[in-house]
Amino acid sequence: MKKKIEVNWQLFRRAAENKLTKEEQVIFNRWLQSEKSHQEYFQKAIKYYSKEIKYSAYERLELDVSYYDFIRYTRRKRLMMRRVASIAASLALLISLLFAFSHFHNEQKDITAGLQLPIEPGKSIAHLTLHTGAVINLADKSDTLISLAEAGSVLVIDSSGLMYSDKEQKNSKNSVNLKNSLTTPRGGEYRLTLSDGTIIWLNAESRLDYPVNFCSGKREITLSGEAYIKVAQLDEMPFVVHTAFYDIEVKGTSFNISAYSDDPFQILTLETGKVEVSFLENTYNQSLTLGSDQQFIFNATTNETELKRVDASKYIAWTSGYFIFDEEPLSLIMEKMVRWYDLNVIFLNSNSANEVFTGKLPRFENFEVIVEMIEKVGDADFQLEGKNITIK
Known part of the structure; x- marks a missing residue:
């Protein structure tokens, strides 16, 4: 039987920073007094979160x-x-x-x-490729306006991300259908608002191809990687997301899709509304409809599928700054860490790779914080050398 391990990181950190509520303090005191090792570790945590010692x-x-x-x-x-x-x-x-x-x-x-420098978390960085082929490093841009006169649009770059506006020619058949691409590296994420008002959070190591404005018919974009999408409702213009294995058609809804090209598991999680999934030729011979809090998993290697009910909030927590794991093996957890922290990871044995964790961890802490908590509650042993991580 797999070992289930709870990681109550938030409660633990607030205790170390002396920020617990009365109710939380009661719960934490029970844990603290249950074992001597808990008390010893808590003292280490207090030192860790002390700026002077840190x-x-x-x-x-x-x-x-x-x-x-x-x-x-x-x-x-x-x-x-x-x-x-x-x-x-x-x-x-x-x-x-x-x-x-x-x-x-x-x-x-x-x-x-001799010093292991901190492995910092990812941040809001991306590269925008315009229809002209020009590439803009968005990490270097803020409070910038770019006129895309051919498409009758204005591109706004500010602290909230990237936003397209084409108020004067919105959905016009006379608009020129220009294409842009947004790419995030390892250790990057970015927020994008399309010209129709659809909001997209693009996760690390992902690419999104999309038109500057939507002229007529369907609103179509192409995704490789992971994104959370809140689609603006336009009944006369269905919204379609193309991936390597299937297309997703919606009118107004919110969902998360993980469609990395190097991951055989293509995962679609619907938060609200309904979506219709249509498979490309030679992949799967049927289409299906998903409702709120449903998840569809497609194994691109075996063509096997799974449809199940889930708590969708766990799968979009990354947009709010958290990792949430629900009985997830360490090998899959580290896949997320590799993309977010830009790491190279090697497992020396299958026992550590298959160890299962459940919990909520902060996405914007240094990687050492994640390692410390995993090592405390599990059996895995991490060795860090720069960004090369060995787990045994």
Whole structure:
């Protein structure tokens, strides 16, 4: 039987920061007094969340590096001030200087190399490819207006993301149907508002192809990766999402779709409304309709399908800054971490890969926080070397 492990991270962190409510304090005290190991770990957590202790290692590093820089400078200065009696003496001093510089430079390298720098979470970054082929790094843009005169549209880039506006020619048959693409790297996500008002949250390592405005007929976009979509309702213009294996047609609804090209499991989770799924040729021979809180899973390797009822909020929690896992093996959890933290992960045994977790973790904490909580409640042992993660 698989081992079910609860990760009550939010309660634990608020306790470490002394922010519990009275009711939460009662629950936490019971846990704290149940085992001595809980008390010991809680003391470590208090130190971890103390800013003074959390950053002391980096402050010491800066002091050490500054100290070695000072030694190199003062030694060089003293040598330059000495009168050189002969060429041989000059060469000897030069060799000594170079040796000293190399020695302390290597010591500085050793200090830096011995420190595991924090693995920071992803952030709002993406690249926008215009119909002209021009590529815009959206991480470098804010409060920007771009006129797309050919399509009668204006592109707005601000702190909330990317927004298209074509109020004057909305749904006009005379509009030019120009295409743009939005791509997020590993460790990136981005929010996009299409010209019809549809809002899309694009997750890490994903690509979305879409028109600048919707001229007539169907509103069609193409997705590779993961996105949460809140479709603006326009009864006369159905909204269609194309993926590698099937198409999704809606009129006004919200849903999450995970359609990564390197993942055999293509997962569609409907939050509200209804959607119709139509398969492409040579994949699956039927179509189906989903209702609220239903999930459809298609195995692209075996062509097997599964339709089940779920709590859709768990699958869109990433748009609100959380990872939520429900009896999920560590191997699948780490797939999400790889994309969000831009990691390379290797499992040394199947036991750790198959260990099952249930819980809620923060999406915008450094990866070390996630590791600490998983190691505390599970049997997996993480070894971090830069962004290379070994799990045994």
